[in-house]
Amino acid sequence: MSALPGSDYAKARIAGLSYLNPAAPEPWASFVEQIERVRPYLGDLERWIETLKHPKRTLIVDVPIERDDGTIAHYEGYRVQHNLSRGPGKGGIRFHPDVTLNEVMALSGWMTVKNAAVGLPFGGAKGGIRLDPKSVSKGELQRITRRFTSEIGIIIGPDRDIPAPDVGTNEMTMAIMMDTFSMNRGGTATGVVTGKPIALGGSLGRREATGRGVFITAREAARHLNVPLEGARVVVQGFGNVGGIGARLFHESGARVIAIADHAATLVNEAGIDIPAALAHVAAKGSLAGFAGASAIDIEDFWRLECEFLVPAALEGQITPQRAEGIRTRIVVEGANGPTTPAADDILRNRGILVVPDVLANAGGVTVSYFEWVQDFSSFFWTEDEINDRLERIMVGAFNAIWQIADEKQVSLRTAAFIIACHRVLEARAERGLYP
């Protein structure tokens, strides 16, 4: 991308739109390749496959704000609705300095597949702002979030497209988005976003849901491979919402989390890390830097640690072919979206390492978002036990259906999940007929 001329806006736009070019940069190219792998299994629906390689709607917005020092700053924001065949768009909002249109397109495509793979009545969407949220004040962040919400307000809504948290965003971001959308509309619309604070129509269990889904699918995979959880060694990259909760649930199950990493520190303790202490440290200090319960390790050595579960829960493209050759685990559980490149995926499969793909492993978050949206519409709220029971049923049901297809067709769990999802999406598309 750096070779492209023009402003950041133009570069992102060119890179993003290069999905028609087979040499398109990651991660959209990874998504397209994953779709292509399903082609032989689509039967008559194959004639619709290009639908999945073309995001339905792509919005790029300029987000200008007055900074605290009186200067004006501009940020680029995106909302991509990849597919709406099965229902309103659904997917998170990312605030991160490396966000590009290309990335948001891929993330929206994975949402389409994820929502269909677990049977949620949603299409796929995703959004983001190219911004380091730690680089601005609280007031600036609120102004950016409000302006962004107003700009994408022309395409989101409770029955159109429903954002949620992702990297760099949280319940507070969702509260501000809900408030801004509601002010612009002239009436409170709790169902426009999920992952809200409980007091604003949020759901019990949503904060923990993605990590819980990661743990449930890891447990199911372990059951199939006869890997005992008790004493199992676990390595987790990313110690935010997904990695932090996932690590805590492994820890509580009797597994031994031997290594954790965030941007600031990569840490190992073969005896097992005290995860509640590490979480308390991050809550107090903002990162793992300075945590005393483990020793620093080189990032490449981190990927070569011997373990039973490896959980990438940070960003895309972390498991490269080179790293895949050195990984020593039984099961990779993808907490992050798109952490494994297609070439690395093949290497892991050839080496007999099971990969529980993102579109299944991290679907717990959007599943409880679905519960939140349903609760908001009916204004009738469920207990945490009801939510966790329903989450468990959906995750285990989806895991078993995907496992069965993988077994029947002798494909990876990822391709099996894509087969199920693409059938559902393209069948809905075909049933709706052609536009006039």
Ligand SMILES: NC(=O)C1=CN([C@@H]2O[C@H](COP(=O)(O)OP(=O)(O)OC[C@H]3O[C@@H](n4cnc5c(N)ncnc54)[C@H](OP(=O)(O)O)[C@@H]3O)[C@@H](O)[C@H]2O)C=CC1
């Ligand atoms: N939140 C959700 O409900 C869902 C999230 N996901 C996916 O899970 C992943 C993580 O999201 P989430 O936990 O919400 O995000 P958070 O912002 O809560 O946490 C992200 C974590 O990843 C760390 N990280 C970022 N870059 C690196 C790196 N290069 N090396 C090591 N650690 C790194 C961050 O560290 P630091 O803070 O130091 O930067 C932080 O600990 C993303 O891929 C997201 O799309 C998927 C489904 C739902």
Ligand SMILES: O=C(O)CCC(=O)C(=O)O
């Ligand atoms: O909860 C949601 O709606 C979406 C979560 C998300 O962005 C994801 O699953 O990647």
